[in-house]
Amino acid sequence: MKRLQSICTLFACLWLCAISAQSDQVFQSKTPDWVTPIQAKLSSEKKELDNSPFLYLLVDAQFNLIEEKAYRHLAFKILNNDGVQEMSDFTIEFDPDYQSLFLHKINIYRDDQVIDQLDLNRIKTVQRETNLERHLYDGSLSALFNLTDVRVGDIIEYSYTRKGFNPVHNGIFSTEEYLEYSLPVVNIHGRYLVPKNKDFEIKFFNGTDKPEITEHPNYTEYVIKNNNPKTTVYDSNTPVWYDASKSYQVSQFTSWNDVAKNYNQYYQISVSDRKWLRAKAKEIIEADTVFDDPIVPLTRFVQDKIRYLGFENGLSSHKPSNPKEIFNRRYGDCKDKSFLLSELLKAYNIDAHPILVNSTFGNTVNKDLPSPNSFDHCIVQYHRFNKDYFIDPTINNQGGNAEAIFAPDYGYGLILDEGTTTLTKFEKPDYGKTNITETFIIDSIGGPTRLRVETVYSGYKADITRAEFNGNGISSIQKSYLDFYSLAYADIEVSEELYFKDERDQKNTFTVYEEYRIPNHWTEMPDDPSQIYSEYYALAIDNFMFPQKTAKRKSPYYINESTNIDYNIVIFTPEKWEVNTEYYKSDNPYFEYTYQSKYSNARIDITHKYKALSDHVPAKDYSEFLKAHEKASENISYYLTYNKSLAESYANNDDSDLSWFALFLFLVVFTGVGFLCRLIYTNYDIPSKAHPDDHRPIGGWLILIAIGLCLSPLLTLSPMINNEYFTSDYLLLWSNGNKALVGLVFFEILFNAISLAFNIFILIIFFKRRTIAPRLIIAFYVFNFIGVSLDTLAASFIPSVYATAPGPDLYKEVFKSLIACIIWIPYFIYSERVKDTFVNTYKKKNTEKGNAENMNFLENKPSV
Template sequence: MTHFYTPNKLKMLALTFLLLLLLGQQASFAAPKNVSVKPEPTWIKKLPARTQTSINPNNVNGGFHYLLLNTQFEVARQEVYYHNVYKFTTEEGVQSYSELRLNFDPNHEQLQLHKVLVWRNGKAIDKLNLSKVKVLQREQGMDRGIYDESLTAVLVLEDVRVGDILEYACTIKGGNPVFGGKFFNAFNLQGYDPMDEMLVHIVAPQHRKINYKLHLTKKKPSITTADGNTTYTWHLKDLPATVVDDETPSWYDPYPGVYVSEFKSWQEVVAWALPLYEGYGKPGKALQAKIDSIKCTYGSDEKRLEEALRFVQDEVRYLGYEAGIGGFKPRAPSEVYASRFGDCKDKALLLCTMLRQMGITAYPALVNSTYQKQIENQLPSPYAFNHCIVQVQLLGGQTYWYDATISKQRGDFKNIYLPNYGKALVLAPTTKALATVTSPAADFPHVSAQEIYHIKAIDKPVMLEVRTEYSGSEADYQRSNFATTSLQDIEKSYLNFYANQYPDIEKAADIAFEDWEANNTFTVIEKYTIDNFWAAQADNAEVVEAWFTPQVLQGYIRQPKTSKRTMPLALSYPLHVEQKITVLLPEAWPIANEQKAIEDDAFFFQKTVSYGTTGTELTLHYTYQSHQDFVEAAGTAKYLSNQKELLNELSYGLTYNQTLASSGTDSQFSWGVLLLAVLLLAGFSFGAYRLYFWDPSPVPGYSLLDKQSIGGWLILPMIGLALTPLRIVVSLFTDDFFNKAVWTALLDASSGAYSPAMAGVLGMELVVNIAFIVLSALLFILAVKQRTSVPKLMVAYYAFNLVFILLDVALVSLLNVPLGNSGETAGEVARAVIGAAIWIPYFTLSTRVKATFVVQLQPVLPEEEYIPAPSGEEEQVHA
């Protein structure tokens, strides 16, 4: 329905909007009652004003540096005192830090301002004016769906100059009642920049034990007891800068510091948290109806679990009110169901409630999404966690973990992706320690990309087909991306991804996708055409080249900016990417099969180059799998060396000498090779002539009297012998043995097809083929004459044919020379093996062979043999 507003209604809307804007500004800038100016507390440890520094301005960042960082805690009063002093060293520092911004939670905290001074030339200028303090509700987490109602008191300082020193002191009084007065905190003992002085001072009643744990430091506190209080003090001077490497893991805290907590154990933290998640009673009618619907529709706990999880993930949007106790206590599940929104703890408790009503054991579990590996190194406290997930226990004792805040997840209950949260505190009455969160193992790649390049001719556009299959978390991400982004924008993004390598690429078909929710795979299908695919080499215009790079895989490999490291290097983990590039070539190519594997502690990489069975198909297969999420600083050099080797293996190039395109012309005929062939033919013919006179005796028991004509199975080898010379002659010309351009390309070092080994193989094949022409012709003549030498020569013929083909293939493999059409090569090997297996025994054992080939060129007659008498004479018998 379309609404049309009259001019009067538009004017009223505008006035209403203006009034609301003015009211909002008043609400935002009016100073509330919980901001005041008061004297400094009496319990603090006072330090003299510091206005002198020994820090070189060239060694600091941001245009300012601290002379003093002073933080003090009064545990019983729930007060935190801040006294900070910093110096402006550049105009940029003045621009960025000449206004005070102090954050506090108005639900349980009060901000007390004590002093704001600007020191110039040794004199203090008072800048504290409560009327100039503006209080803003900025809601910094609003973009992430978090509303905490925290306020920021802003005091804009006038007339601040480079070289001035700003000193301010304030106290934040009050604590979140959700903690029941328990004290815990964490603070750094060193900053990114050098610092003149730092003080951390904790005052606690003597009967309240404050535990502390040092992190990357050996600086213990001085501990004193007096007047019923125990104090813990870290007072440090001339602190150096902390050299921080970039790209460290999210869980790594590079700054020396201290954890403090009154909680003695994780069991005690569970005892604090459990009441916050209990006491809501039975679900309301609407929620119970939803639970009953799932329970009736699905017959197994596993299916009910999947359906409940998908409902909470996809139909309850992420939004949280974190003000005060709301930052730690979830809302009632029925309320979350009715409003269809909630934060992590709201959604976790809703899912647990639904599952428990179906008889499935489920508990909320606290985790840290940032400092996963630091939780077990911290002291027990609620601040160790910033996220809530769910632990589910199914029949049979199997435990599974789920994050109810991740939407668009699919797959069965065993394989639903979960980030690597490390450790969790399960909110169950029996919990005494942290539990290890186990993510589902994925043996298959997270990303599997297949690219097919159809190259019909060197001067024609290339067709590129791409099919990329995502699984696990990658499928979840792509499913969400396609659900929230227009196909037009996705197509543009995908097209520009390939345009980085092929500027003339254009879309050939609309992008398509397939979503297989059952096994949680998401497949994207693309088609492109690429003009000007081949480019001339810079130093040889006659040779063009084309390059292939697994861009999908390459995009997942992070290259660090800092190589010399003192801190661990973050890696993407878990990560398993495979990319297969198939190139369909217009003709056979001199391509060598090869395989390269790189084993590193942090990853495994393999590249395989194979020449396909058709003789015109090149396949590049890449695999990358990470083993861990970081590399220790000491192992960075080895890792980077292996990564460099990996990156060098990614690109694969093909070259084409354009002079080969005219290989059929007379000017390309190699008369030199023809002359060599004629000389070889003459030489082998002379050898055949000599062999013609080899005249062995017939097999004993067989003679001319028993001679049979050529027939039966002997017809087949006779046909083969007759056709062999013709077949070989045709192949010598069609396979470019007499192509001058081919020999030039193979023997010219400047050619892209340069391969002396290939030239050697061609030369050997030329010699043997001519030998076979002569030998097969000789054998055919001898067979027609039924000469006694035929059986043994045929055995040698088939044996030599088999041995030559096997040696040829072995030599090619040894020299790493491509086989050309490997399908035809396999066929030749098979024919040679079968031929030898059939005809060698046949010519050795066959009675017909023995009775057929009995003719000698110069027979030797035994004395008892009958000799017919000449015509007109009487027959004589020799005794």
């Protein structure tokens, strides 16, 4: 314990010494002579009505490029208690490696009083690392000011100068300043003193302002101001890259080649170091037993074995450490890791370079003036097979082969090479997919339900899931997954602990398996206790189905363009279930959603597919985007309902599986049509047109007709039996409200009964070669075409019949029937073979039979 106290005491002493040393770099001085004094307006009633916590009265920034000094002057008025809390202390940051801080004034104006609060003894200079959670140590100091006795209505004004520009830029200046803010401001002023004959360019954004330019003997003065800036208001969920405020950039870099050459000089190593790295790269490759390609093992070494930690102060803000040093100490920031990986790849003759990118505003970098300020990140670019590839060495746990390693869409980047002249455009990456299959097993109606979940992540999705599992324990992940499913199923419980399968190499998939039990999955209907229901909710796409609503949106709406989910729900029921087959597809340019449900053999399959097609929605299209989601969200819940009373009544009926009504209807129609055919058989005749010597037996193409007519009754009965037209299941559809489908079933029963009776009749007259056969066969073909067409047309208007929108398969039977009509109807009309085959009449046969009986009577009559 005493040892711990000693260590803490030593640490405190060292910290106080650091503060004391750092305070030596903060000075007090008057406002420099080169600064143009700007007076802050002490009030602005119009701006104060905005009801903000405070009001900026002046934002003044002046830069002396000759002496490398930056002057800041700010004044603001406290408007309420929140403003007192927020603005009574502030910090000024500076880098002690190359900067000194000079304070000019810190005043509080109250009524007619001027309260001077500039006291160096009250200033705390501390090492304040705001990026440590990102493993970045930038080395900057923060001069901390804590004002006393601040009240509502006070005006606070302070000014300071930072002396010294970062030497890593070699005296080339660039910056970006705003002319509008998201908080109310009264006056914004900017001023630049540029040495004569030095390049200096200004570019304005979201406006066409022009600077005031004044030529002096040794320098040129540029003044940019906005005396009445508007307050920029952003809607919720606006993309981070969207910037609607007026701003401007200044830069002394004349081209992107100047920027690339200026910083490429820091990415050079000696011949001996390169030789040393080549030997280390060989060791890494030889230790790998999976990949023949050196890119993957070298990438994984830098990503997974070199931890991410950066020191960003002074030259280190843009200059990396030596790759040999990085390799040995096993840590580095993005520049360090990219430099190391580039050199390791070069050891295997792979053309690789560090490339500067912007992790937030990458898609707008091409509009910027050439400047290092456009970038905040560094990755690796390599050229292979006539194509550019990119690797982010700060991402770990990545899988797949060299060409499949995921790199984010950074928009544009600057390759650090002497020959670079333009920015490099990134291609849209493949973010991979999440494929979820939830299998619900219902052992008994009203009882508990078993749930098995298989989630397959691929590509980028596999990378981030692998990182999640490597960074957290299974128990913690299981708890978060259980909490997730409890949002839809309150009493869900784990039945088997989750496990995973990681196929990192080649396929790059990560599969998670889960098993749960839902004890009380069935619930009684509030208005009808005899009915119970269970719900199946597409929980994984819930967040995407309900976008944030904004009235009269003016900013674009952010979309996570990596969203790509196939969501499958499989339900196994303990008995037959009548399910409406459904299909829906959204029609929106910013997302793709399809929904489908179908049933087969006590299994219900429900599929949701959701994919983002953009990274944002323009404000003008936001209303339609909302409407499309409202329509799509109607499918997010699926319900199974069960009528206990009806089920009991069917259970008590031994013959419940047979629909006597459907069977009776079929037999009545079949008998009635058979009777009608009998009348036609005995009362309808056509004289034969064939010569008595030209009578022929059934042959030629008529053989095909004979085969078809013989098979036709079997083809008619088979689907009726397989589809269980004569069971009571279809009657349940009527009680469930699907009367259209029941009507279609009864139409098909009627049609098939007529067709079967007529078919048998046609067979009889065909083989008896009756003269009426050709006409009745033509009528049979026409009747069949009309019936199939009507049936298909009716089915196409009932969404529960087909799982997809009407397509070629739906009309296949109609097409076949039409082809049969086109081929065989002309044949029966014009064929001589038909005329010579079908020559018998019913009356002729009866007459011949009577004559034969008379002849037998005369022959047997006794002679007189």
